[in-house]
Amino acid sequence: MDFINEASETVAGAAADIKAWEAAHLEKVFVPFYSSADIRISSNKAAVVDTNIFPAGFNNLSPEFRDRLGLLIRDAISRKYPGTGKLLVIPEIHARNPHYWENVKTLEEVLRARGFEVKVGFVDDEIKRGAVSVAASGGGTVEVVKAARDGAKISAAGFVPDVVLLNNDFSNDCPTILRDIEQPVLPPVEIGWHSRRKDVHFEFYNSLAREAAAVCKIDPAIISIETRLIEDVDFDESEDRERVALVADEMAGTVPAGPLLFVKSNNGTYGMSVVAVSGGDAIRNMNAENRKKMRAGKSKKPSGQIVIQEGVETVLRTDEGMPAEPVLYMVETEVAGAFYRTNSKKSAAENLNSSGMEFRQFPDCVKDLRNIPELLSLCAKIAALAAGYEIEKVMLEGGCE
Amino acid sequence: MDFINEASETVAGAAADIKAWEAAHLEKVFVPFYSSADIRISSNKAAVVDTNIFPAGFNNLSPEFRDRLGLLIRDAISRKYPGTGKLLVIPEIHARNPHYWENVKTLEEVLRARGFEVKVGFVDDEIKRGAVSVAASGGGTVEVVKAARDGAKISAAGFVPDVVLLNNDFSNDCPTILRDIEQPVLPPVEIGWHSRRKDVHFEFYNSLAREAAAVCKIDPAIISIETRLIEDVDFDESEDRERVALVADEMAGTVPAGPLLFVKSNNGTYGMSVVAVSGGDAIRNMNAENRKKMRAGKSKKPSGQIVIQEGVETVLRTDEGMPAEPVLYMVETEVAGAFYRTNSKKSAAENLNSSGMEFRQFPDCVKDLRNIPELLSLCAKIAALAAGYEIEKVMLEGGCE
Numbered sequence: 001m002d003f004i005n006e007a008s009e010t011v012a013g014a015a016a017d018i019k020a021w022e023a024a025h026l027e028k029v030f031v032p033f034y035s036s037a038d039i040r041i042s043s044n045k046a047a048v049v050d051t052n053i054f055p056a057g058f059n060n061l062s063p064e065f066r067d068r069l070g071l072l073i074r075d076a077i078s079r080k081y082p083g084t085g086k087l088l089v090i091p092e093i094h095a096r097n098p099h100y101w102e103n104v105k106t107l108e109e110v111l112r113a114r115g116f117e118v119k120v121g122f123v124d125d126e127i128k129r130g131a132v133s134v135a136a137s138g139g140g141t142v143e144v145v146k147a148a149r150d151g152a153k154i155s156a157a158g159f160v161p162d163v164v165l166l167n168n169d170f171s172n173d174c175p176t177i178l179r180d181i182e183q184p185v186l187p188p189v190e191i192g193w194h195s196r197r198k199d200v201h202f203e204f205y206n207s208l209a210r211e212a213a214a215v216c217k218i219d220p221a222i223i224s225i226e227t228r229l230i231e232d233v234d235f236d237e238s239e240d241r242e243r244v245a246l247v248a249d250e251m252a253g254t255v256p257a258g259p260l261l262f263v264k265s266n267n268g269t270y271g272m273s274v275v276a277v278s279g280g281d282a283i284r285n286m287n288a289e290n291r292k293k294m295r296a297g298k299s300k301k302p303s304g305q306i307v308i309q310e311g312v313e314t315v316l317r318t319d320e321g322m323p324a325e326p327v328l329y330m331v332e333t334e335v336a337g338a339f340y341r342t343n344s345k346k347s348a349a350e351n352l353n354s355s356g357m358e359f360r361q362f363p364d365c366v367k368d369l370r371n372i373p374e375l376l377s378l379c380a381k382i383a384a385l386a387a388g389y390e391i392e393k394v395m396l397e398g399g400c401e
Numbered sequence: 402m403d404f405i406n407e408a409s410e411t412v413a414g415a416a417a418d419i420k421a422w423e424a425a426h427l428e429k430v431f432v433p434f435y436s437s438a439d440i441r442i443s444s445n446k447a448a449v450v451d452t453n454i455f456p457a458g459f460n461n462l463s464p465e466f467r468d469r470l471g472l473l474i475r476d477a478i479s480r481k482y483p484g485t486g487k488l489l490v491i492p493e494i495h496a497r498n499p500h501y502w503e504n505v506k507t508l509e510e511v512l513r514a515r516g517f518e519v520k521v522g523f524v525d526d527e528i529k530r531g532a533v534s535v536a537a538s539g540g541g542t543v544e545v546v547k548a549a550r551d552g553a554k555i556s557a558a559g560f561v562p563d564v565v566l567l568n569n570d571f572s573n574d575c576p577t578i579l580r581d582i583e584q585p586v587l588p589p590v591e592i593g594w595h596s597r598r599k600d601v602h603f604e605f606y607n608s609l610a611r612e613a614a615a616v617c618k619i620d621p622a623i624i625s626i627e628t629r630l631i632e633d634v635d636f637d638e639s640e641d642r643e644r645v646a647l648v649a650d651e652m653a654g655t656v657p658a659g660p661l662l663f664v665k666s667n668n669g670t671y672g673m674s675v676v677a678v679s680g681g682d683a684i685r686n687m688n689a690e691n692r693k694k695m696r697a698g699k700s701k702k703p704s705g706q707i708v709i710q711e712g713v714e715t716v717l718r719t720d721e722g723m724p725a726e727p728v729l730y731m732v733e734t735e736v737a738g739a740f741y742r743t744n745s746k747k748s749a750a751e752n753l754n755s756s757g758m759e760f761r762q763f764p765d766c767v768k769d770l771r772n773i774p775e776l777l778s779l780c781a782k783i784a785a786l787a788a789g790y791e792i793e794k795v796m797l798e799g800g801c802e
Contacts (some may be wrong), residue, residue, distance in 0.1 A: 019514070023516075066770070068472075071469075071735075074476055074480070075472060075475055075476035078476060079479045082479070082480075082484070083483070143537060371465070
C-alpha cells in the first residue's frame with residue numbers, strides 16, 4: 001500500500017489545484033447526480049474499471065457512509081432545487097434480486113432520514129396493478145406504486161414529487177413517460193446503458209486522468225486505463241476474432257502491468273460479458289462458452305462492439321485472503337462512501353463482479369485502508385466528470401432517439 | 402466504557418423514536434445554527450457541562466470532521482437561504498489568542514472549500530482602519546475588513562454578504578449595526594453571553610434530557626446534570642457564602658456521583674469562574690484567591706448570580722494518561738465532529754477548561770472511543786435543542802434590550 005499512500009499524499013498536497021481544476025470542469029459540464037465507480041488497485045496503478053450512473057448496492061454502505069450519503073444528497077438537491085420535499089424513486093421494477101431491493105429500501109431510508117417524503121414508483125405500462133410489494137433481502141419489503149403522467153407532471157397514487165430519482169438504467173428502452181416532464185429527473189433518463197458506450201466513457205476518463213495527473217504532478221499511467229474499441233465483432237467469425245486478437249497482442253506488448261486484459265461488451269453492465277485474457281491467442285482460440293458470454297449482455301443482443309481494456313490485478317485482500325476491490329459511491333463529484341466487492345471463487349487477476357461475489361463494509365474487511373485514500377477519491381471524481389461529458393455527448397447525439 | 406457502549410446501544414435502538422421526538426421539537430423551536438458542547442463522562446453519567454453557541458476551536462477538528470462540518474453548513478444554509486453564495490464571518494476582533502484566529506482561519510477555509518465566497522469582517526467602530534491582519538497560530542494570517550451598514554444591509558469593503566455568520570458572543574454588548582439588518586444573522590446577535598444564563602440553559606437541558614431518556618428508556622440520571630441557581634451572591638459576604646454552602650451541602654448529599662460540585666458564574670464563558678468544591682465547607686472557608694476567581698468572569702462584573710452544578714468526574718484518559726473530555730461540534734442538531742480537551746495540570750475531578758489545556762483530535766488520543774457514541778451525540782443534540790429554547794426565551798424577554 002506504499003504506492004497508494006505516497007500517491008495519495010501527492011494528490012492531497014495538490015488539493016487546492018485539483019479543486020480549481022474540478023471547478024473549471026463543473027462550469028462546463030453537468031455531472032450525474034450520483035454514480036459508483038469500481039476501482040482496481042495494483043502495485044502501481046489505481047484506476048476505475050466501471051462507472052455506474054444508476055448505482056445499486058447502497059445497502060452495502062456502512063451506517064456512517066449512509067449518513068454522509070443522505071447529507072450529500074440533501075445538500076445537492078437543496079442547492080439545485082430549493083424547497084424540494086417529495087422524491088419519487090424509480091427502481092428497476094423487473095429486478096428479481098432481493099439484494100437489489102434491499103438497496104432500494106436503503107435508499108428510501110437514507111432519503112427519509114434526511115426529511116424527504118419518499119415514494120417508490122414504477123412506470124411500466126405492462127404492469128396493470130396499482131402497487132407491487134417486493135421482498136428485500138433484509139426481510140422487509142418495498143412498496144412500489146404505479147406512477148402515471150398527468151399532463152407534464154408525473155405522480156404516483158396522488159403523490160406529486162418535486163424531483164424524480166432514477167435507480168434504473170433502462171437498459172432496453174427509454175420510457176417516454178419520463179421524458180420532458182416538468183419535474184427534474186436525476187440522472188437524466190436518456191443516459192441508461194441503452195445509450196452508453198464504454199469506449200466513450202473511458203476516452204473522457206483517460207483524458208481527464210491525464211489532466212488531473214498533470215495538475216497534481218503524478219505519472220498519468222497511475223490512474224489511466226487503456227481501453228480500445230473494436231467494432232462489428234462476431235466472436236463466432238474467426239476473422240473477427242483475429243482482428244480482436246491483433247489489438248490484444250498489441251496491448252499485451254505495451255501494458256506495463258503485464259499481459260492481463262479484459263474483453264468487455266462496449267455496452268451492457270452488471271459484470272456480464274467480461275472475459276479475462278492474457279493476449280491475442282486466448283481470443284483466437286476462444287471456446288464456445290466464452291464466445292457465448294460475449295453476447296450474454298443484459299439485453300442479450302449480439303455484442304457487435306467490444307472493448308479490450310488493460311487489466312489491473314487487485315492487490316487488496318480481505319482478512320480471509322479473498323481478492324477485494326473498492327467500489328466508491330459518489331454524489332456529484334463528492335465521495336459519499338465505499339465498500340468492497342470480494343469474490344471467493346476468483347483470483348486477483350479476474351473480474352470479481354461475477355458469480356461468488358460478496359460485499360463487505362469499508363474499511364472493516366481490508367486492514368490496509370482505514371480511510372478512503374485521496375488517490376481513489378480522485379479516480380472516482382474523474383469517473384464522475386467523465387460520466388458527465390459522456391451524458392452530454394449522448395444528449396447532443398439525440399439521447400434516446 | 403461498558404456503560405457508554407451499553408447506553409449507546411439502547412439509544413441507537415430507539416433511533417427512530419428519538420428522531421420523531423427531535424422533529425417534534427424542531428417544529429416548535431429554532432436551534433442555533435452551530436454550537437459546541439463540552440461533555441463529561443464518568444462511570445455512570447455522560448452529560449453536557451457547557452454549551453457554546455459561538456463555538457471556537459474549529460481548528461482542532463480532524464480533516465474528516467472539517468469536511469463534514471462544511472457539508473452540514475452548506476446543507477443547512479442551502480435549505481434555509483437558497484442561493485446563498487457570500488458569507489461574512491464576524492469573529493471576536495479583540496481576541497488576542499492566535500489559536501482563536503487559527504479557528505477563524507479554519508472556519509474560513511471550511512466555508513471556501515464548500516464553494517462559498519467568504520470575507521471576515523469586524524463591526525467595532527473604535528477601530529478606524531479599514532482592515533486588520535491578524536496572525537493565526539498555524540503561521541498564516543486572517544484578513545479582517547471593516548463591515549459597515551448601508552441602510553438595511555451590511556457590507557464589508559464592497560462585499561455584500563447573503564448571510565452573516567457570527568463567531569463572536571459579544572459578551573459585553575449587543576452591536577446595533579447587526580440588529581434588524583436584511584441579511585440573516587446566524588446565530589442571532591441577541592444571544593451572546595451578555596444575555597445567556599446557565600440556569601436557564603440547564604433547566605431546558607434537564608427537561609429535554611428527561612424526555613429523551615423516557616423516549617429511549619434509559620435512566621434520566623445518566624444524561625442529566627443537577628444545576629442550582631443562587632442569586633445576589635457576593636463571596637466576600639459570609640452570609641452569602643453560607644447560603645451557597647447550604648445548597649452545596651444539600652446537593653453533596655443527593656448527588657450519586659459523590660461530593661464533587663462545580664461553582665460557576667451564572668453568565669460568562671471561557672472556563673473562568675469555575676471552582677470545584679466538595680461540599681458546603683469549601684465555600685464557607687473559601688480563600689481570597691477563589692473569591693476573586695468568582696468575580697473574574699470575562700466581563701469582570703461581580704458575579705451576582707451563581708450556579709452550583711453537579712460535578713462529573715471524567716473517566717477518559719489520553720494514551721499518556723491525561724484526563725480528557727470530548728467537545729462535540731454541532732450544526733443545528735447534527736454532530737459535525739468532535740475533539741478532546743485535555744489538561745496536563747488537572748485531575749479527572751477538575752475543570753479542564755483552564756490553564757494547561759490542550760486539544761487533541763478525535764478519536765486519535767483516547768483508545769476507548771473510536772466513533773462518537775450515540776449517547777454523546779444525544780447529549781449534544783439535547784444541548785442544541787436546549788440552546789434553541791434558551792434563545793427563544795431571551796428573545797421573548799427582549800433580547801439585547
